[in-house]
Amino acid sequence: MKKRLDLKAYQQGILSGNRAILSQAITLVESTLESDQELASDLVQSLISKTGQSIRIGITGVPGVGKSTFIEAFGKMLLDRGKKVAVLAIDPSSQLTRGSILGDKTRMENLASDKRAFIRPSPSGTTLGGVSGKTREAMLLCEAAGFDVILVETVGVGQSETAVKNMVDFFLLLMLAGAGDELQGIKKGIMEMADALVIHKADGSNLELAQKAKSSYQNALHLGQESEKSWNPKVLLASSTTGLGLEYVWELIREYEEKMKGNGFWETNRAQQRLSWLDDQIHELLGQAFFKNSQVSELLTKEKPQVRSGELNPGTLAKTLIQLFLSKN
Amino acid sequence: MKKRLDLKAYQQGILSGNRAILSQAITLVESTLESDQELASDLVQSLISKTGQSIRIGITGVPGVGKSTFIEAFGKMLLDRGKKVAVLAIDPSSQLTRGSILGDKTRMENLASDKRAFIRPSPSGTTLGGVSGKTREAMLLCEAAGFDVILVETVGVGQSETAVKNMVDFFLLLMLAGAGDELQGIKKGIMEMADALVIHKADGSNLELAQKAKSSYQNALHLGQESEKSWNPKVLLASSTTGLGLEYVWELIREYEEKMKGNGFWETNRAQQRLSWLDDQIHELLGQAFFKNSQVSELLTKEKPQVRSGELNPGTLAKTLIQLFLSKN
Numbered sequence: 001m002k003k004r005l006d007l008k009a010y011q012q013g014i015l016s017g018n019r020a021i022l023s024q025a026i027t028l029v030e031s032t033l034e035s036d037q038e039l040a041s042d043l044v045q046s047l048i049s050k051t052g053q054s055i056r057i058g059i060t061g062v063p064g065v066g067k068s069t070f071i072e073a074f075g076k077m078l079l080d081r082g083k084k085v086a087v088l089a090i091d092p093s094s095q096l097t098r099g100s101i102l103g104d105k106t107r108m109e110n111l112a113s114d115k116r117a118f119i120r121p122s123p124s125g126t127t128l129g130g131v132s133g134k135t136r137e138a139m140l141l142c143e144a145a146g147f148d149v150i151l152v153e154t155v156g157v158g159q160s161e162t163a164v165k166n167m168v169d170f171f172l173l174l175m176l177a178g179a180g181d182e183l184q185g186i187k188k189g190i191m192e193m194a195d196a197l198v199i200h201k202a203d204g205s206n207l208e209l210a211q212k213a214k215s216s217y218q219n220a221l222h223l224g225q226e227s228e229k230s231w232n233p234k235v236l237l238a239s240s241t242t243g244l245g246l247e248y249v250w251e252l253i254r255e256y257e258e259k260m261k262g263n264g265f266w267e268t269n270r271a272q273q274r275l276s277w278l279d280d281q282i283h284e285l286l287g288q289a290f291f292k293n294s295q296v297s298e299l300l301t302k303e304k305p306q307v308r309s310g311e312l313n314p315g316t317l318a319k320t321l322i323q324l325f326l327s328k329n
Numbered sequence: 330m331k332k333r334l335d336l337k338a339y340q341q342g343i344l345s346g347n348r349a350i351l352s353q354a355i356t357l358v359e360s361t362l363e364s365d366q367e368l369a370s371d372l373v374q375s376l377i378s379k380t381g382q383s384i385r386i387g388i389t390g391v392p393g394v395g396k397s398t399f400i401e402a403f404g405k406m407l408l409d410r411g412k413k414v415a416v417l418a419i420d421p422s423s424q425l426t427r428g429s430i431l432g433d434k435t436r437m438e439n440l441a442s443d444k445r446a447f448i449r450p451s452p453s454g455t456t457l458g459g460v461s462g463k464t465r466e467a468m469l470l471c472e473a474a475g476f477d478v479i480l481v482e483t484v485g486v487g488q489s490e491t492a493v494k495n496m497v498d499f500f501l502l503l504m505l506a507g508a509g510d511e512l513q514g515i516k517k518g519i520m521e522m523a524d525a526l527v528i529h530k531a532d533g534s535n536l537e538l539a540q541k542a543k544s545s546y547q548n549a550l551h552l553g554q555e556s557e558k559s560w561n562p563k564v565l566l567a568s569s570t571t572g573l574g575l576e577y578v579w580e581l582i583r584e585y586e587e588k589m590k591g592n593g594f595w596e597t598n599r600a601q602q603r604l605s606w607l608d609d610q611i612h613e614l615l616g617q618a619f620f621k622n623s624q625v626s627e628l629l630t631k632e633k634p635q636v637r638s639g640e641l642n643p644g645t646l647a648k649t650l651i652q653l654f655l656s657k658n
Contacts, residue, residue: 037648045645052639137644271637278636281647286615289655307607308600310381315466316374318610319366326618 004028004036010043014145015050017084019118022145026120026138044137047144052270054086054143055257058164060154060190061174066200066240070174071151072108073240077247078149079116086118086142087111089153090135090160118147136167136277165193166273169266170253174200177213191217196234196252203239210237229265231256296325333357333365339372343474344379346413348447351474355449355467373466376473381599383415383472384586387493389483389519390503395529395569399503400480401437402569406576407478408445415447415471416440418482419464419489447476465496465606494522495602498595499582503529506542520546525563525581532568539566558594560585625654 005013005024013021029040061067075085087108111117120138139150152168154160165171173194191197197217202210218235234252238245260266290296299321306312334342334353342350358369390396404414416437440446449467468479481497483489494500502523520526526546531539547564563581567574589595619625628650635641 041642041645041648045642048640048642137642140642270639274636274639274643275633278633278643278647281644282619282650283612283616285647285651286619286654287612289651290611290615304604304607307603310599310603311377313370313374313377313466313469314603314607315610316370318607318614319370321611322614322618325615 004039007039007042007046010039011046014047014141017146019115019145022118022141023120025141029137029141030134040137044140047141050144051140052143054139054148054150055170055253056139056150056152056168057253058152058154058161058168058171059174060161060164060172061200065174065176067153067174068108069240070198070200070238071153072111073243074238074246074249075108075111075117075149075151076114077243078250079111079114081250083149084116084118084147085111085149085151086120086139086145086147087151087153088120088135088138088142090164118142118145139167161190161193166276169260169269170195170256172249172253173197175213175217176201177206177210194233195231195256196236196249198236198238198245198249200238200240202237202244203242207237207239229260229269230263231259290321290325293325296321299324333368336368336371336375339368340375343376343470346475348444348474351447351470352449354470358466358470359463369466373469376470380469380472383468383477383479384499384582385468385479385481385497386582387481387483387490387497387500388503389490389493389501390529394503394505396482396503397437398569399527399529399567400482401440402572403575403578404437404440404446404478404480405443406572407579408440408443410579412478413445413447413476414440414478414480415449415468415474415476416480416482417449417464417467417471419493447471447474468496490519490522495605498589498598499524499585501578501582502526504542504546505530506535506539523562524560524585525565525578527565527567527574527578529567529569531566531573532571536566536568558589558598559592560588619650619654622654625650628653 003024005021010021010025010028014025025040025043028036028043031037031040059067059071071087075087078085108119112119120142135152139152142150150168152164154164171194173191173196175197177199199210199213199217214235214237236245236248236252238249240246257266260269291300300317303312303317307314307317332353334350339350339354339357343354354369354372357365358373360366360369388396388400400416404416407414437448441448464481468481471479479497481493483493500523502520502525504526506528528539528542528546543564543566565574565577565581567578569575586595589598620629629646632641632646636643636646
C-alpha cells in the first residue's frame, strides 16, 4: 500500500504548486486500485475550475529524432520567457520501454532541475485508452498547479499520435532532414495531423540539407489538411544545440492560439476533445468491468480457442458473454 | 414485423444456395431486434462449419474510381471461370448515402442478373462496429451458401478501410492515373494496407498515363509495408471496358493465396481476424447495452453539457455512469 494523502492535502499541495504533491497526485490518478480511483476522480473534479488555461502541445517523432533534447531546449527557452512548463509522456507500450522513458527523464537534466518545470515520465497503464485517460487527468492536475505550457511527448508508434492529437491544442511533428520518410517511419496520416513540422538537428553540416527538406515537406504538408480551422501547417527548422528556431516555434504556436481563439476553433476543439474523452473513458471502464468479471473471463478463456479456430462464431460468443455479464451484476 | 422463417428453413435455404433465402437471412442478421439477433446468432453458429472456404477480397477506392464497374467486370470474369461470386458493401455512412449504394446495385445489372452471383447492398447499421460485425456474418452466410469469392466493397472514407482490411484475405486499392493523390483523397495509410493497387480505367487515351503512374505507385507501395507475410504489393493496370488486366488481378490473388497458405499467414491472419471480431463485438454489444439503459441515458443527457464546457471531469462522469449501469442490471 502506497502512501496516500487526503483530498484536502492533495488540493492544497497542487494549488500551491508543490511539485512533490503534484507527482503523488498523478501517481494516484494512474493507480488501478478502486479506492485510489475514487479519490483521484474526486480530486480532479474538485480542481476542474482551475484547469484549462494552459497551452497543450503534443510533440511526436520517431526515436532518434531528438525529442528529449528538443523538449529540454524548447522548455528551457520557455522558462526563460517566464513560463512554467510541464512535460508528460504518453507511451502505449510503456511496460516494454519503461527503461528508455525513465532514461529520457534523466536526460532532461537541465529542465528537471528547474523548479518552474515539472517532468513526468510515462504512465504504466496497459491500454491506450487507459494511458491517455490518465495522461489527460495528469494534464489537468498540472494546469491546476499553475503550469502554463504542457508538452505531451509521444513515442512514435502509430496509435499514440492519434491519442495525443486528441488531447492537445497544437500538434508538432519532429523530423530529420535526409533520413527519408520510410526510415523515419513517418506515416502520411501523422503528417496530416501536424499543425507544424519541425526539422530538427538543423545545425552544422546538416543545416543545408534541412533547408532543402523544408520546402519539400512544406508541399507534402498541404495535402489533405483539414480546412475547418483555416490553418496552413508550417515547416520550421530547429536546433537544440544552437537554439536555432526554438523561438520561432513558440511564436508560431502563439500565432496559432490567437487565430484559433479568434475563429472559435480553440474552444470547439477542446469541447470536442472532452466529449471524446468521456466516450473513451466509458468504453475503457466498461471493458475493465467486463473483463474483470470472473465468470466472464472463465468462459472467455474456455471458448476463445474455438473462436480462434473458426468453430465458434465470434458474435455468438460475444452475445453469450454479455448476457452472462449483465445477469450477474 | 417483417417475415421471418424458422432456423431450419434458413439453414436449408442457404445450404441449397437459395439466393432469396440468403438475402432474408442477411436481413435477419442486420436486424436490431433482440429476437432476430438471437435467431441470427443461432443461424450463423449452426452454419459455421460450412464457412471459411472462400477467398475474401476487399476492394476500396474513392468515389469516381469506378468500383462498381470494376466489380461488375471482375465478377463477370470470375463467373466465366466457374466461380460463384458474392458482393457485399460496407459503408459506415450508409444512412446518408443509401441512395447511391442502392444505385450501385442497379448499375451492376449484368452481375446481379446472373444466378451464380449474389449482390447485397450496404447494411443500414449506424455504427462502424455494428456494420462490420454484420458484414462479417453476412460473409459467413454467403460462404455457407457456396460462394467461392466474396468481394467486400468499401466506400472510401477512412475508417471503413481498416474495418474491411480486418475481415478480408486480400485488400485491393483501386486508383486512377493522373488524378493526383490528394484529389483522390488517398491516405498513405490506406496504400500501406493494400496487397495490390489497381490503376483502373487504363484504356484509350488514359492507357499511357496509367502505365506511367504504375511505376511511381510501385515505389510508393514499398514504403512501410509489413514484412511478416513476405509479400511485395503489386501495381496492376485494369480496364473494365476492354477487360485489360482483370485476369492478371485474379492470378495475382491466387498467387497470394498460394503463398500465404504456404507460409501460414493465411490461417494466422484469419485466426487473428476472428479474435479481433470477437473483441469488436464485445465492445459493440457492451456499448449498446450501456447506452440503451434508460437511467444511464437520462443522466448522460443531463450531465453532458457540463463535460462539454469543462465544468465536469469526463472521467468522473464516466465512473458515475458505469456504477449506475452495473448497479441496475
